[in-house]
Amino acid sequence: MSDQIKHECGIAFIRLLKPLSYYQEKYGTTLYGLNKLYLLMEKQHNRGQDGAGIATIKLDMKPGNRYISRYRSMAQNAVSDIFSYVQNKFVSIQEETPELMKDAEYLKQNVSFVGEVLMGHLRYGTHGKNSIENCHPFLRQNNWMTRNLVIAGNFNMTNVDELLEQLYELGQHPKEKADTVTVLEKIGHFLDDENQELFDEYKKEGLSNVEITQKISKNLNIANILRRSAKNWDGGYTICGIVGNGDAFILRDPAGVRPAFYYADDEIVVAASERPAIQTAFNIPIKDVKEIEPGHALIVKKDGTVSQEIYRDPVEKRACSFERIYFSRGSDAxxxxxxxxxxxxxxxxxxxxxxxxxxxxxxxxxxxxAEVSFYGMVEGVNEYIRNLQKEKLIKNKENLNDEQLDELLSLRPRVEKLAIKDVKLRTFITQDADRSEMVAHVYDTTYGIIENHVDTLVAIDDSIVRGTTLKQSIIKIIDRLHPKKIIIVSSAPQIRYPDCYGIDMSRMGQFVAFDAAIQLLKERGMEHIIEEVYQKCKASLLLPKDQIVNHVKEIYKPFKQQEISDKIAEIITPEGTNAEVQLIYQTLDNLHLATPHHTGDWYFSGNYPTAGGNKVVNKAFVNWKEGNNQRAY
Incomplete structure (x- = not known):
């Protein structure tokens, strides 16, 4: 994506099902879990570069001994920073008593982060709140082991205000207005409830408090806690949680918006946001990595029992298509x-x-x-050439001379490395004019590959959000090669609507497609549509969210896709460009053909998977019309 946007987050979870000594004997290290957690996080580094964090829990520790460890970092290389911090815990042992590095029980009792349950998180801050306090995992502490809770996730909730109000009604006073806090406290509240109900039940049976504690740990109903907690959540989410006793869960939203995969055998249970991370870290064939079903939670009890249980009724699956186009690593088969x-x-x-x-x-x-979609485009061109050659050979085989035959058989796509990003260049100058000039040099280009004013350049991008990099940098650079025509191709359809499920696209003014539609309405004397949509959107905000429809669709309705594409081309063409500039976008039908199992396309179509999405898009339009630059949820 030439326009960089922040997006997604990544989770990593490991539960060791055998004693730590087992891994020392079989794999030569007690730190097997930590090593694998590091790999899982590094293989998902694309999912978060604003910060990272890990948490571990030791099972069956005696009272008074620390059993929960957590560390978070906002360093430039946060994952490396975290595991350097963990590694330092072992330096003195390695130097003074190296034989103890093979003593699994000693390490568990004496060194933090050596435990059986491990969690990792990679963070992209979608709304500018970048501080250590915003880094996952989040921790809710209590002296009762089964009331402690650690969570981390990849999620955004559209109804934070509603969820906060429910917490107030429960008598709580959250420390800030954030969906992460509300999720933590909501699960924590029903975890407390479950503990209290079990305590009261076992107390009536005459059990001692120590016996009750053991019984609660064994019989916590994690699925029931999640059902009660998530009853009113509206959003896209994959959330990983660990209770202090070692019970753990990974839950996925009912529409399957956010991805979640897992693998389990008799040694380990592992979960992550991306399938290849599990495959690579554990050398597992693709068929053995499973997807957590929408509306389900993968639950790992302290005794090692693994199950996948429904906590909310699944709805039509609307898995995020942007995962396939751009966000996830392309190493997934x-x-x-x-x-x-x-x-x-x-x-x-x-x-x-x-x-x-x-x-x-x-x-x-x-x-x-965009490299992989480029390979597909070139394959398509090669297929066209083969069919063309076949047709001409069959029709003209008697009339082709050697020169004509050589020319026909030599026809192939001209493939070149056109633009190279200069990763060392930083646009550090703050004045707008200077910054614009510096941005124009973020990409270098390859000279000498274009015949002046004869050749057409076709450059594919995976998606276009704002179009600013194209205007300020790429088209200017390409035009210096003196092509006759520049065609920018987007492998994704036009991005027309905000996202509210974890991607940093929450404001209408961010989208060049929206800007193009607004300009077209004004140019054609249809400004009344803008005002009408504004009034409808504003009125809709007073309705219950399940009664709200997406009125912003009416902004685009008067125009064909190509009309908007042509206007975008006009907007992103810098002044003084000599070549003709044309934009080609993927169609929605072809998107669905290419990604048949990931139909979540609301940023393109405006068809949101949850009721809260319609409220968000209407609110975003109201904010834009009123000059309010705040997020819409």
């Missing part, structure tokens, strides 16, 4: 195929735009995240 398919499906539009003139067209990609 299915995602790789889907991204290639996205590029291939664009070929008919691209070939039409270049008048099928392969000889005078150069194909490339910007930025590197």
């Amino acid at each position: 299915d995602i790789y195929k889907e991204r290639k398919k996205l590029g291939q499906l664009l070929c008919p539009q691209v070939l039409q735009a270049v008048n099928h003139d392969i000889k005078n067209t150069v194909f490339s990609f910007i930025p590197n995240t």
